[in-house]
Structures are given as structure tokens and as C-alpha cells.
Amino acid sequence: MRNYLLLALFFTLTSEASVVGISTHPLNEEARVFSAEMTGYMNQRHEMGAGIRYTQEVEKDRLLDLSASGGQESRGLTLGGGMDFEILSEDVHQPRFSLKPYMQYQKFDETTSTYIGGAPTLRKGFSISGQEVFPYLAVPTGMKLDSETDEFVYYASVTLGASMPFPGANNERVLLSVEGNKNMGSTSDYVGCLVSWMWK
Known part of the structure; x- marks a missing residue:
């Protein structure tokens, strides 16, 4: 377990895009998932990613991930x-309930x-008219090191999202996720959408 944690931290670098992504969806054993994601940032510039x-x-x-x-x-x-x-x-x-260590x-x-x-x-998953939906709530928190000040600052955000088999695709290997994030200390909020393809 320690080796996997160190490996995750070694490979982890990301922007203020999705921290959670598809990692809470109930995947098949030994599943591999490739996702394409679009992100809309809610700062004053209203940029897309x-x-x-x-x-x-x-x-x-x-x-x-x-x-x-x-x-x-x-x-x-x-x-x-x-x-x-x-x-x-x-x-x-x-x-x-899960815990996802990460580095960005x-x-x-x-x-x-x-x-x-x-x-x-x-x-917690549930079904609506035969469609499985898996809503999730996450609270990403940690320390931020700014290159200009070389100071560590505590940060926190709240993420609300859901994943599901892509509606109308009739294929459980194609997934859709939507996610929103509220940064508690700045205006770096975002909404995101991921389309994923799962294979073994």
C-alpha cells in the first residue's frame, strides 16, 4: 500500500481541473478507462479547458488516475x-467512502x-427509470506552494458530481460524468464534463 501511495504522489501533477473525475464510479475488476474532459472556469475570464x-x-x-x-x-x-x-x-x-491523495x-x-x-x-448509487446514477460529494483540501512567495497556504474546496452509463448509448462501457467545484478561498470555481470509455 505504501508503494502505491508513493507511486501516486510521484506521478501526480494537475491544474484546477477535476480532482475526482471518474475514480468514484464502480468499475469492472482490473478496469482501464480513457476519458476526454471539458472544463469551464468560472473566474472573471470565463475560460475553457x-x-x-x-x-x-x-x-x-x-x-x-x-x-x-x-x-x-x-x-x-x-x-x-x-x-x-x-x-x-x-x-x-x-x-x-474513499480517500484520494493527490498532488497538483x-x-x-x-x-x-x-x-x-x-x-x-x-x-451512493441509485436508479432512475432503469438508469443507474452515482452521485458523489468530495472535499479536496491541502497545502498550496506559490512560486512567487514560496509560502505554503492551506486551501479547501467542495466538489459535487455524478457519473452514469452514457444515456442512450446502450453500452455500459461508455460513461458520462458531470462535476462542479467551489473553491472556498478564491474565484477558481469550475464545472466539468467527462466522457469515458472503459475496457479491460
Whole structure:
């Protein structure tokens, strides 16, 4: 477990795009998922971003998540990832609870920032007219190192989203996720959409 955690932290670098992504969705054993994502940033510039993401179950109840993305004008190329560790399994009366340690790198204009943190996440699935939906709530928190000040600053945000098989696709291997994030200390809020293809 320690080696997987160190591996996740070594490979994890991402911007203020999705921290959670598809990593809470109930995937097949040893599943591999490729995702395309679009992100709308709610700051004063109202910029758009796009990226790709790779998610893989490296061990039962442990999902490794890697991403690369870019955006308009002030947002440069970013890389990222994390690892989702399931702590409590979902059942009829109990939601799934997991913890996702991650590390982020963000380039905004000429400023670069590094984020190290964790995202405790709750997920509880249900069915609507035969369509399975898996809503989740996460609270990504951690420390930020700003390249201009070389100071560590605490940050926190709240993420609300849901994943499901893509409506109308008639294929459980094609997934749709929507996600919104509220940053508690700045105006870097975003909404995002991911379309994912799952294979073994």
C-alpha cells in the first residue's frame, strides 16, 4: 500500500481541473478507462479547458488516475493524477467512502503553484427509470506552494458530481460524468464534463 501511495504522489501533477473525475464510479475488476474532459472556469475570464485522463484499477478498491489538460489564454499545459483508496464499501444502507491523495501543478499566467492534498469522498448509487446514477460529494483540501512567495497556504474546496452509463448509448462501457467545484478561498470555481470509455 505504501508503494502505491508513493507511486501516486510521484506521478501526480494537475491544474484546477477535476480532482475526482471518474475514480468514484464502480468499475469492472482490473478496469482501464480513457476519458476526454471539458472544463469551464468560472473566474472573471470565463475560460475553457480540455484534457484527457487515464484511470486504472491497480488493486482491488484502489484506482490510479492520471491526466493532462490545457486551457485558454492564462491556463497552460498541466499534468496530474491521484489514487482513490476505498475505505467503506457501498451497500443498500451505506454510501461508499474513499480517500484520494493527490498532488497538483497549475500554471496560471506566469505563476506556477503546487498543491498537495487529499479528497475524502462519499458516493451512493441509485436508479432512475432503469438508469443507474452515482452521485458523489468530495472535499479536496491541502497545502498550496506559490512560486512567487514560496509560502505554503492551506486551501479547501467542495466538489459535487455524478457519473452514469452514457444515456442512450446502450453500452455500459461508455460513461458520462458531470462535476462542479467551489473553491472556498478564491474565484477558481469550475464545472466539468467527462466522457469515458472503459475496457479491460
